[in-house]
Amino acid sequence: MALSQEKLLELYRKMVTIRVFEENTAELFAKGEIPGFVHLYVGEEATAVGVIAHLKDHDYIASTHRGHGHLIARGGDVKQMYAELFGRKTGYCKGKGGSMHIADLSLGFLGANGIVGAGLPLIAGAAFACKYRGDDGVAVCFFGDGASNRGTFHEALNMASIWKLPAIFVCENNMYAISLSQELHQNIDDVADRAAAYGLPGISVDGNDLFAVYEAAEEAVKRARNGDGPTLIESKTYRWRGHFEGDPVVYRTEEELQAWKKKDPIERAKKRMMETGVLTEEEDKAIWEEVRSEIQEGIEFAKNSPLPEEESLLEDVYCE
Amino acid sequence: MPEMTYLEAINTALREEMSRDPSVFVLGEDVGVFGGCFGVTQGLLDAFGPERVLDTPISETAIIGASVGAAAAGLRPVAEIMFMDFMGVCMDEIFNQAAKIRYMFGGKAAIPMTLRTPCGAGLGAAAQHSQSMEAWFAHIPGLKVVMPSTPADAKGLLTSAIRDDNPVIFIEHKMLYGVKGSVPDGEYAIPLGKGDVKREGSDVTVVATSLMVHKALAAAETLAEEGVEVEVVDPRCLVPLDQDTILKSVAKTGKLVVVHEAVKSGGIGGEIAAIVAEEGFDFLDAPIRRIGAPFAPIPFASNLEKAYIPSEETIIEAVRSLA
Numbered sequence: 001m002a003l004s005q006e007k008l009l010e011l012y013r014k015m016v017t018i019r020v021f022e023e024n025t026a027e028l029f030a031k032g033e034i035p036g037f038v039h040l041y042v043g044e045e046a047t048a049v050g051v052i053a054h055l056k057d058h059d060y061i062a063s064t065h066r067g068h069g070h071l072i073a074r075g076g077d078v079k080q081m082y083a084e085l086f087g088r089k090t091g092y093c094k095g096k097g098g099s100m101h102i103a104d105l106s107l108g109f110l111g112a113n114g115i116v117g118a119g120l121p122l123i124a125g126a127a128f129a130c131k132y133r134g135d136d137g138v139a140v141c142f143f144g145d146g147a148s149n150r151g152t153f154h155e156a157l158n159m160a161s162i163w164k165l166p167a168i169f170v171c172e173n174n175m176y177a178i179s180l181s182q183e184l185h186q187n188i189d190d191v192a193d194r195a196a197a198y199g200l201p202g203i204s205v206d207g208n209d210l211f212a213v214y215e216a217a218e219e220a221v222k223r224a225r226n227g228d229g230p231t232l233i234e235s236k237t238y239r240w241r242g243h244f245e246g247d248p249v250v251y252r253t254e255e256e257l258q259a260w261k262k263k264d265p266i267e268r269a270k271k272r273m274m275e276t277g278v279l280t281e282e283e284d285k286a287i288w289e290e291v292r293s294e295i296q297e298g299i300e301f302a303k304n305s306p307l308p309e310e311e312s313l314l315e316d317v318y319c320e
Numbered sequence: 321m322p323e324m325t326y327l328e329a330i331n332t333a334l335r336e337e338m339s340r341d342p343s344v345f346v347l348g349e350d351v352g353v354f355g356g357c358f359g360v361t362q363g364l365l366d367a368f369g370p371e372r373v374l375d376t377p378i379s380e381t382a383i384i385g386a387s388v389g390a391a392a393a394g395l396r397p398v399a400e401i402m403f404m405d406f407m408g409v410c411m412d413e414i415f416n417q418a419a420k421i422r423y424m425f426g427g428k429a430a431i432p433m434t435l436r437t438p439c440g441a442g443l444g445a446a447a448q449h450s451q452s453m454e455a456w457f458a459h460i461p462g463l464k465v466v467m468p469s470t471p472a473d474a475k476g477l478l479t480s481a482i483r484d485d486n487p488v489i490f491i492e493h494k495m496l497y498g499v500k501g502s503v504p505d506g507e508y509a510i511p512l513g514k515g516d517v518k519r520e521g522s523d524v525t526v527v528a529t530s531l532m533v534h535k536a537l538a539a540a541e542t543l544a545e546e547g548v549e550v551e552v553v554d555p556r557c558l559v560p561l562d563q564d565t566i567l568k569s570v571a572k573t574g575k576l577v578v579v580h581e582a583v584k585s586g587g588i589g590g591e592i593a594a595i596v597a598e599e600g601f602d603f604l605d606a607p608i609r610r611i612g613a614p615f616a617p618i619p620f621a622s623n624l625e626k627a628y629i630p631s632e633e634t635i636i637e638a639v640r641s642l643a
Binding site: 060062091092093094095096097101103104105108110111113114115118120121122123124125126127128129130132133139151152155156158159162163315316317318319 | 345371374376377379381382384385386387388389390391392393394395397412413416417421422423424425426427428429430432461462464484485486
């Protein structure tokens with residue numbers, strides 16, 4: 001791994017952007033300014049950023065209902081993201097999708113998805129398209145430990161394996177499938193173990209360590225680009241918020257949450273970057289300030305954007 | 321025009337579209353070496369190679385999910401689901417993914433995929449290999465639903481389905497695969513959403529789909545001998561539905577029988593009847609009659625299966641009751 005200072009700072013800034021975006025989203029949702037459901041990525045930032053760091057413009061991503069982090073890591077525009085969360089015309093989906101369906105095809109971002117585990121076969125198809133075209137494109141699917149119990153997981157990993165598709169399956173094991181802890185929803189410790197059943201490599205990493213995720217993804221992406229087939233990466237992490245905003249979180253303890261907060265992926269990256277002289281305290285402060293102002297701009301943009309016209313209700317059901 | 325079977329017509333459309341457009345590929349269970357469970361994809365593997373004719377594992381969810389992903393990424397998949405009855409296995413990929421992606425993403429994506437699948441009873445294949453579930457799909461905004469009844473329609477409509485930028489459910493009837501008919505030579509595309517009057521008549525309109533078009537035509541022959549002229553309308557596509565052709569026919573005859581092989585209750589016949597009642601009530605001189613299968617799973621025993629499937633005689637009786 002030869003991460004330049006510039007690249008490291010870029011990744012760090014993305015993690016900070018995700019954090020600030022999500023904290024503001026929580027606040028706006030609590031105030032009743034964002035309708036529907038939102039599922040926040042706070043605490044899991046290193047996974048999205050560490051994996052997506054390796055992607056090229058023509059690569060694909062399938063995200064989840066907890067998808068804001070993936071899009072920010074991919075370089076998504078926070079203005080259009082907030083506008084979509086607010087249900088505005090200027091949003092990524094013209095207000096038709098909301099948090100759970102944000103997509104940006106120009107970034108190869110095949111959307112967040114309201115159905116748990118739905119992205120897995122979609123990404124097998126996108127990976128097939130890369131292989132079919134013969135470019136060196138790869139396709140990455142993010143999903144949770146809960147989704148690893150769905151049939152889509154089994155079918156997609158098997159298909160990707162037999163066809164040697166350039167796919168990277170990234171399980172964000174945040175230890176809970178909604179309210180059910182991992183020990184109650186599957187009888188294994190490592191989701192990565194399941195890779196063996198499909199004849200592909202499975203690796204389990206500390207998902208709160210940006211550098212560990214980065215290295216695992218580097219290997220998986222290299223393998224995919226070389227035509228050697230898919231990899232399953234399990235990134236062990238933790239969501240600081242509930243499953244959704246408004247979740248009373250009765251299924252886990254405050255002690256557990258506090259213990260994980262001590263393993264904050266942003267703090268850990270910062271510490272390492274400061275130790276290696278990549279980042280100073282002043283620079284860090286400046287990054288947070290810049291990000292906060294960028295996020296405020298995004299929120300203002302969304303609030304000042306018009307609602308979609310009612311005439312648009314029936315637009316885009318079909319391609320003409 | 322050359323004569324060919326419904327099966328050959330579908331096969332020809334697949335070959336022509338694959339030759340014309342390199343982004344078209346075929347995937348499904350046993351579609352390669354085996355040539356498809358009913359033989360529809362025979363010869364495609366030899367003609368186009370394993371890169372474009374993909375034998376999949378028995379994984380309907382992944383077949384359709386991967387088709388959606390490949391379509392979103394710019395390819396034009398033609399997936400086969402071996403029996404329509406298996407579509408429950410991949411329903412999320414159809415109705416929550418393929419159908420909704422364009423709308424949910426604000427028009428920024430297209431899913432140009434075709435899902436081919438055989439429906440229909442008549443082979444003694446019982447309750448899980450004989451159903452006609454078209455109404456499920458006609459109920460979902462974002463999908464197009466096509467049900468050809470003749471070889472020419474099968475070729476022309478499949479060509480359009482593959483070229484369409486929307487997800488299209490293309491429902492073949494397994495008892496029609498061997499039926500022969502004239503098919504226009506060379507490139508032949510029928511626009512989706514255009515019905516066809518299969519027989520002109522002035523006394524009673526029979527709107528029929530898929531295999532039932534043939535039963536309606538046979539019934540019309542018998543009724544003609546009695547002096548009753550039946551007009552047989554084949555919508556060909558359920559979505560978009562050619563309401564004009566149906567209403568125009570009812571305006572002429574004043575009487576309507578709707579017939580499909582699917583279970584009558586909740587079937588597409590109810591929708592067609594309701595459209596005519598709403599839009600063409602003044603045309604009607606008699607109550608609308610609906611014919612469909614009874615509200616039961618499809619039985620195995622030959623006599624029971626025969627009793628289950630709507631028959632030519634049932635159509636004749638329904639028309640007589642109106643004429």
